[in-house]
Amino acid sequence: MGTLVQNHSGVFFQYDDEHWEPAPFYDVTYNPNPRNEHISSFAGYAKKPPLKTIKQLAEIAGFGSWQQAQAYIHHTVDVIARFSSLAKEYDVSKLIRTDIEKTLADRLKENRHLL
Numbered sequence: 001m002g003t004l005v006q007n008h009s010g011v012f013f014q015y016d017d018e019h020w021e022p023a024p025f026y027d028v029t030y031n032p033n034p035r036n037e038h039i040s041s042f043a044g045y046a047k048k049p050p051l052k053t054i055k056q057l058a059e060i061a062g063f064g065s066w067q068q069a070q071a072y073i074h075h076t077v078d079v080i081a082r083f084s085s086l087a088k089e090y091d092v093s094k095l096i097r098t099d100i101e102k103t104l105a106d107r108l109k110e111n112r113h114l115l
Contacts, residue, residue, distance in 0.1 A: 048111060074115065
């Protein structure tokens with residue numbers, strides 16, 4: 001894995017001994033704030049992008065079909081579902097864990113249309 005460095009825009013990059021490239025999945029760190037969302041957006045939509053937009057982005061990202069993209073979405077949801085047990089295992093405080101669990105549940109509810 002490459003070295004991670006943050007530039008001024010908040011994007012993380014990794015270096016693989018030959019060149020720099022954007023690091024995948026960089027805007028996922030828990031970030032409690034009044035708007036309860038990250039800087040990243042999906043074609044201008046932050047927390048609840050329309051299905052049509054996600055399908056367009058999946059095509060741009062190179063998924064062969066919407067079903068293939070949905071498989072990745074389902075896998076991500078399955079991984080996120082394990083957050084609570086992993087957080088307990090790594091001794092994340094109950095207060096922080098509860099707050100993150102609520103945020104994750106809210107995002108899942110808001111984005112059920114993508115499943």
